[in-house]
Amino acid sequence: MSRAEEIADVLRERIVTGQLAPGDPIPSTRAIMRDHNVAMATASRVLALLQNDGLITSTPGRGSEVRAPDSSAQSILTRDGVVAVAVSIADAEGLAAVSMRRLAAALEIPTMSVYRYVPSRDDLEFVMLDRVMGAMELPPVTGDWRADLQGACRTMWQTMTRHPWFAGALSMTRPASMPNAMPLAERMLGSLCGAGLDPVQAFTDYLCLLNLIRGLGSTLEPELSDRAETGVTNDEWMDTRVADLRRIAPPDRFPRMAAIMDVGYPYDVEVLVESGIERFLDGISARLV
Template identity: 75%
Template sequence: MTRAEQIADILRGRIATGRLGPGDAVPSTRAIMRDHNVAMATASRVLVLLQDDGLIESTPGRGSVVRAADGVGSAVLTRDRVIATAMSIADAEGLGAVSMRRLASTLDIPTMALYRYVPSREELELAMLDSVMGEVDLRPQTGDWRVDLHGSCMAMWRSMVAHPWFAGALSMTRPASMPNAMPLAERMLGCLHAAGLDPVQAFTDYLCLLNLIRGLGSTLEPELADRAETGLDNDEWMDARVGELRRIAPESTHPNMARIMEVGYPYDVDVLLESGLRRFLDGIQTRLV
């Protein structure tokens, strides 16, 4: 990276974080020379790079200023709108479809203009995850720990169903800092404490429940993609392959598999979740009796 590119990155960061907003003057060539101890050619190159990015423009009498986003007034395009648009793309096509270039194209702004609202692709994804957590609809508590805990789990599940990419993007081993995740965590832990669990066991069961929900949620996006590609839902796909399953698991050696193939299994991820939650909560309740 050249010295001009390094300085341009510093100024991009100021624009991305809002320290320099639309219409604000950016450092002049002389100011860049003085502040960064570089030659005039290097300082001039810095401004050219920012102009090429669509981040600044020359204004008579003012020099170079931060440019407002093309096609969208600065009062209209906000960070929230950028994040919401990214989520819409992910909901329709998967998280992998959300690139900075694709997002900028959808918003009809230069790609580099996005960095005024989100400094990086990584921060965009984190903001999307936090936004989904902010949609988790926690209902008023009833005072019954089991009812309230079940309701909290189902609230998170509804958000996963609404955003199929969400579960796969969550890390349970190295979780990101998401302010909007805290109300759900506090509610679930409070329910587990109300059930009589100590702080360590409560947090253990909290993580187990999250992993149960996330694990089933991570099947949503791949299933939608497979359905779009094959035109078959899960049951239709399995029906087309039951003959192959019988071949590799004949009744003579796999009688238990043969039983379920005989009666058929109506796959439903909501049924799996409800069954898993019920049995998990039964286990907590039984232990407390």
């Protein structure tokens, strides 16, 4: 994010939260230069960004002020409704397609009005993730640690298949604090602790399971995109690469790879998910003996 975008985000937040009301003046270019220690070009870019968003109007000789919401905006819209439409766009077209302008077009409201519900694109992505997490319906607890873990993992996978963009948007190294992620985390940690693991080991295995499922989930959106662009399935694409694979993996050097090419591997991500979960849980079971 550029310095101009950072400053614009600060002012945008003040506008959408009502700290700056319609008609209130916006800091001038010189004021932005002074207050944020930036060059004139950067300060001008800040005002241009806010104007492009439809949040301010600029009048020669009078400066810039907060623009009043367009009367054509639909008053029945809610933040939850706006986020639901953003999720539907991401489901159909991918997360990259979800911009404030694209969302405004889908809602048939001015771009400025979207910022009244979600202050920024980053905030929108956060609430989209949290909304999807909140829609997860975990199966009832059985008291069997393995069955409960299986149920939680499969629920997470089903969520990723319904929302192919979801896995790629999740960060495992710098995760967002999503309230709706807590029930899944508590269920999985409770199951692992119920198996007899100490809290640290339980949390380690919880993260490993999440990463296993997320890693396979992150292949969903690219594959759907490639298929839509080329009309070629994964199996069909692999068929076109067999000759290249045989060339780089001659039987005398790589007999195992050559053997699987002779047999033919029926790639199925669902099989990988189930196999990964079951073998991981087998490992926990073996360690408990």
